Amino acid sequence: MTEWKKICSLEEIPLLGSRVVKAQPLDIALFRDGSGEVFALHDRCPHRGGPLSQGIVAGRHVTCPMHGWKIGLADGEAQAPDKGCAGRPEVKVEDGGVYLRLG
Numbered sequence: 001m002t003e004w005k006k007i008c009s010l011e012e013i014p015l016l017g018s019r020v021v022k023a024q025p026l027d028i029a030l031f032r033d034g035s036g037e038v039f040a041l042h043d044r045c046p047h048r049g050g051p052l053s054q055g056i057v058a059g060r061h062v063t064c065p066m067h068g069w070k071i072g073l074a075d076g077e078a079q080a081p082d083k084g085c086a087g088r089p090e091v092k093v094e095d096g097g098v099y100l101r102l103g
C-alpha cells in the first residue's frame, strides 16, 4: 500500500539544487529547477548508478556527476544518444509542502 508522505517544505530544496530522501529500494532525489518546479527521480543514474542528486541542474535536466549523461527531470529519460531511464517516484507540492508517494 502506498501513501503520500510529507518530506519537507518547498524552501528546503534549493533552486537548481536537490535534496536526498532515504527510501527503499532506492534513495530518491528531489530537485527544483530555476522556476521552482519540483521533480523526483531515483538517485541512481541509468548509466552506471551515479548519484543524480550530486549532479548539476540546468533547464529541465540534471547532468550526472559521473560521466555527464543528461537526465530529464520530468521524464527521467537520458538525453539521446544515451539511452536509459531513472525511475520517477510520484511527487506533489501542496500548501508549501513537498510530498512523495511511498509504499
Ligand code: FES
Pocket (backbone or CB within 6 Å): 045, 046, 047, 048, 049, 050, 064, 065, 066, 067, 068, 069
Ligand atoms: S553513471 Fe551517470 S553518466 Fe555514468
